[in-house]
Amino acid sequence: METITKQLWINGQWVAADRTYPLHSPYDGKLLAHIAKASPSDVERAVAGANEAFQRMKELPAHRRADILYGVVQLMIDKKEELAQICSAEAGKPIRTARAEIERTIATYRFSAEEAKRLYGETIPMDAAPGGENRLGFTWREPLGVVTAISPFNFPFNLVAHKLGPALAAGNTVVLKPAEQTPLSSLAIAELFHQAGLPEGALQVVTGSGRELGDALVTDPHVRKITFTGSSAVGRTIKEKAGLRKTTLELGSNSALIIEPDVPLESIVPRCVEGAFSFAGQVCISLQRIYVHRSVYDEFCTRFVERTKQLRVGDPADEQTDISAMIHARETERIEAWINEAVEAGARIGCGGKREGAVLLPTVMLDVTPDMSVSCQEAFAPIVSIVPYDNLDEAIELTNRSAYGLNIGIYTLNIQKAFYAAKQIESGGIIVNDIPTFRVDHMPYGGVKDSGYGREGIKYAVQEMTELKFVTVKTTF
Incomplete structure (x- = not known):
């Protein structure tokens, strides 16, 4: 049987890379696929596409963003066993455990769909301070723009969902770099978002070496937020290079x-x-x-x-x-x-x-x-x-x-x-x-000390993937 070759997902299309690498089963070494190995220029193209798509994405009404996420939920329900088999094969995860992960992933996207309609602001009692009389103050939340999401191998569907779900619910666009060992799950999810009607370019998937692609993913001027799950050592490197960009780092533990x-x-x-x-x-x-x-x-x-x-x-x-x-x-x-x-x-x-x-x-x-x-x-x-x-x-x-x-x-x-x-x-x-x-x-969900900072959990991740804007109106002259 011919081994499949998987390409990059850029601007709503499959795009070939100049190089590929073999993906093997962790359990028996069986060759699963040849995976596109992106270059920094591929990442640059993906980020540029995500930045352009952001202009469309931020204009989508909340109910439409929710509908897209609900659409992914339904597609995953229809493909549960197929997705579990992908998870089991590439991650070496026992099939019963893989099925449980798919169920959790469905719940995560469902929570995200619900949260898309809950980006609440608040009113501020301006007259609580002298000089604030006759003013109305209020806040709302706006999406940041391009989010770089770097995910690990151990929950290739659900930890990706914890990055994609909140980011897209809030109206951001995402450049996703999955772990080298578990790219098939992310590429499968990209297809499902495409089928669910996500605007082209709102989700980009670049596969390959984190060491080769890290700088391009973290330092591109269009990137406004980095969300990373992985080792403390890599998390520190990302933080050093992130500058003033928002970051969420979910790092190590010895619970x-x-x-x-x-x-x-x-x-x-x-x-x-x-x-x-x-x-x-x-x-x-x-x-x-x-x-x-x-x-x-x-x-x-x-x-x-x-x-x-x-x-x-x-x-x-x-x-x-x-x-x-x-x-x-x-x-x-x-x-x-x-x-x-x-x-x-x-x-x-x-x-x-x-x-x-x-x-x-x-x-x-x-x-x-x-x-x-x-x-x-x-x-x-x-x-x-x-x-x-x-x-x-x-x-x-x-x-x-x-x-x-x-x-x-x-x-x-x-x-x-x-x-x-x-x-x-x-x-x-x-x-x-x-x-x-x-x-x-x-x-x-998130840690202290070397376990990182920032919080996941859909509501909390949405807050970290949005900017709080304050508006005040003077009501009399």
Whole structure:
């Protein structure tokens, strides 16, 4: 069977690039497609087209922008299984997990359609200040213009939706650069937006190397906003080059969970295992550190390891698979080296710790210290550390001993302890009585410290993708 070649999506048309690169399955190395490798000049053309399209896009009434997004929702509903298969193949995501991502993506675009009709302003009581008498003051929100969106591999449909949905709902245009490993999902979405009636040029998709295209995507004078999800190191580079442009940076994490002794372990262990190993831990808010009260530590570890050993590892296309390959062999090698370093420094492996082909077996680490890479760095892998503590303040201190702060969870039946922890923990989100991996797509989502800044979640992203304009009218002369 002939391998397909995918082109760039520029100004509402498929455009060939001078170069292509092969896209392989993370699981078995199968060649999936040849992907256009854009050049900086391709990006320049895409940004120029998006800037021209902005003049049309900002004039679309809110109901029309909403209708386009609702149209994408319906098209995705009609193509659910096809889109899930794309996600599973290029990301190595177990098919059941891929289907769940498509459902979430549909919800994200639906939220975006609704938010397109909610760009409210407010009236300002001008006479609250001396000299403001006989004046009417009010605000409205206006789109920014061209938004550069740079997305990662781990949620190739839904994290793209968190950038496209709010940007288009607000009347912006977007130049999208998907991860090199997961371009097929973005190209498929571009087709759906075209079918739904999005003006030509309002969405551009350029595929290829982020290293080669980064400067063109970030520094073009027509770009008014950059939204990026990825590593802290790349986020810092983008911020340095962005200048006065608005930026939203959703960066790294090593999310923690505190477990107090008053919760029923048999009820929470399956959820904790899910949080640690879903999509092989390649989730920004994957559960990486678990702090368990010493009085229930041994029981929790036993239950957690037993549950982890029940996970099924294998082909992402298999309906029974829970965990499949990590995105690249080099990532598996990296985390394997971290495990070996931790063991040499005194840590123990509760289970896993080995590779089977392209897959790293789900790994539980014990006797871990805060300075070990498996604890203090972002693993982005199927690995979790379980550490005992003696009192809640100690657990909070261990939790905060991190360069990151995206989502943190705590299980406790004591409401006072829950609110105390929520006040003391340094994180963008506090999840009480659930894992830090919990997210629904309309909640505010973003981090502090090296986890970045700005907020996603449709309403909040729309605010960051618009400019607030103030108008005052003197009502008497």
